[in-house]
Amino acid sequence: MCASLTTPPASPPSAAHRVARLLGVSILDAFEARLDRLVNGAFARAFTAEVQPIEIAAALHREMDDRAAVIDKSRTITPNVFHIDLSSRDFERLTVFVDALRAELNGVTREHAQNQGYVLVGPPEVHFAEDADLDVGVFRVRSQARPAPGAPAAAGTPRLVFAEGKEIPLVSTITRLGRGTDVNVHIDDAGASRTHCEIVLGSPVRIRDLGSTNGTFVNGERITEVEAIDGTRITIGTTTLTLRTD
Secondary structure: OEEEEEOOOOOOHHHHHHHHHHHOOHHHHHHHHHHHHOOOOHHHHOOOOOOOHHHHHHHHHHHHHHHEEEEEEEEEOOOEEEEEOOOHHEEEOOOOOOOHHHHHHHHHHHHHHHHHHHOOOOOEEEEEOOOOOOOOOEEEEEOOOOOOOOOOOOOOOOEEEEEOOOEOOOOOOEEEEEOOOOOOOEEOOOOOOOOOOEEEEOEEEEEEEOOOOOOOEEEEEEEEEEEOOOOEEEEEEEEEEEEEOO
């Protein structure tokens, strides 16, 4: 899972001008109008100096664009699950409207994917959490590509398959694996380094060790960097994953 921190500029223009360039005026107007109808203008009063909902919508669009990965000529996949970390003050204010805001952000995410031709591996999900270390007006976006519970990844989507059958779609051009908290795929294994190795999508797909302590093994051989194909086995500590690209 990747994260990005969003903070307003030192002398910010109005919220509408800040994000109109990112979302387009028609999407911006529609988003704000729907929220206004849902909460009878309460957003305008509650968020005069704090995080603006429209800024969150813009950040989700930016996250989707930044992490979009071209799989082939006809498919570009992008994250569909987003976790928004807010300051305690912003989180407290948002919880009053969280159901309405979540529904609208899910819709905005789906609309952006359709407009850009992105493939979502599962339905859009937006979740909010409190982070007391964040300042008012600053929020963090973490994202991942995740199929709906019980649903397999779409055919042809590159993915890692764990021994127990769990599948993780590869949505970024570069996917890092390891035991740390700042990787895309967490490996719960004492033999894994915090940032152990990475998978680079392309033609061909490549697997690269990142100076791990115990090494990265591909099909039983310790590697520094190697090309990978469908069915390639990656071993990190005692954990073995299979790369699927079919």
